[in-house]
Amino acid sequence: MAEGLQLRNVSKTFTAPEGDIVRALDDVSLDVASNEFVVLLGPSGCGKTTLLRTIAGLENVDSGEIHLDGERLDETAPFRRAVNTVFQSYALFPFLTVERNIAFGLEMEKRPRAEIRERVAEMLDLVELSGFAKRTPAQMSGGQQQRVALARALAKRPSMLLLDEPLGALDLKLRRQMQTELKRIQRSTGIAFVFVTHGQEEALALGDRIAVLNAGRIVQIGTPQEIYEAPATRFVADFIGETNLLPVTYDADGTLTVAGQWKLHLAGVGDIDEATVATADSVSLAVRPERVSLHPDGHLRGVVAETAYLGADVHLTIDLGNGLRINVREDAQDHSVDVGDSVSLRIEPRHTRILTS
Ligand SMILES: Nc1ncnc2c1ncn2[C@@H]1O[C@H](COP(=O)(O)OP(=O)(O)OP(=O)(O)O)[C@@H](O)[C@H]1O
Ligand SMILES: [Mg+2]
Known part of the structure; x- marks a missing residue:
């Protein structure tokens, strides 16, 4: 069985209310290794969120296949998929404390109390928020809330984490700090990250590999250095860095x-x-x-x-x-x-x- 994620010729169209057909994903093939940090980079409307949503099971594909660790993901119910998503708008439960936010998914699965307590402590340690367990989200900064969202998403030990512009709401300095944090957390957990951004600097800083999307297609995929030094098209050359x-x-x-x-x-x-x-x-x-x-x-x-x-x-x-x-x-x-x-x-x-x- 193949490890990691494989997308094969995935296409997805939407019919807009005006009746227009939007080809959000057009024959997308992508491989993500089981401990890899892959960044999806592209302009607004190019299909980044749609791609994450199809992996998460929030959107059905029109054609193509998605495999995760050897299983047909596109035939697996969303809640059974070994993936978890972090959104830009943290989506924390406002009335639950930090520790209960992180424990939520484990409680839903009725895991033993001792295990939940241990895992929550481990996650708080991982995101360096051990002193914040009893706070509610409103009592924390944006960057701290983002780290809680990350801890909650990692608590169930998914095979893969999907992150949709998770740093979008943070100011530049905090964003840089969180990029370093994310990279550290990804390395120390060894969980594959698929991270969406339209910021080219962020993509270069974070990705083991970058997939550049335009109009529903992957136009190039490679290491940050390959994408920067050897852009395959004018679009890629122009989109990444100055050229x-x-x-x-x-x-x-x-x-x-x-x-x-x-x-x-x-x-x-x-x-x-x-x-x-x-x-x-x-x-x-x-x-x-x-x-x-x-x-x-x-x-x-x-x-x-x-x-x-x-x-x-x-x-x-x-x-x-x-x-x-x-x-x-x-x-x-x-x-x-x-x-x-x-x-x-x-x-x-x-x-x-x-x-x-
Ligand atoms: N439910 C929907 N109905 C109709 N069109 C949709 C729907 N969802 C997305 N689209 C269209 O599909 C295309 C891809 O959208 P998507 O949200 O994946 O873009 P994106 O790359 O995430 O953009 P952004 O950087 O702005 O978040 C866009 O043209 C969008 O308008
Ligand atoms: Mg989006």
């Missing part, structure tokens, strides 16, 4: 011209084949601003249009002519140019991606 997309024309024999200036041979640019580039409707070169440097022996020439000093580094916008601009990030210590200066820019081909979709 420059420069127009490319295909000349012949594997040579390209970037932004009308830079002659480049495909051989140096990674793993795209020539036929794909030659037949594509449009071709772009993606390069991160921190991978472009000012260098006398450069590939592109332009004029500094804007500079912004941000402490550790300086953001430059360079006008390349023909209405094209490129963003460059320079170490503030090396900063030596001003608006109006002519500059030459160097880009290592191995730090670029040629994208055709």
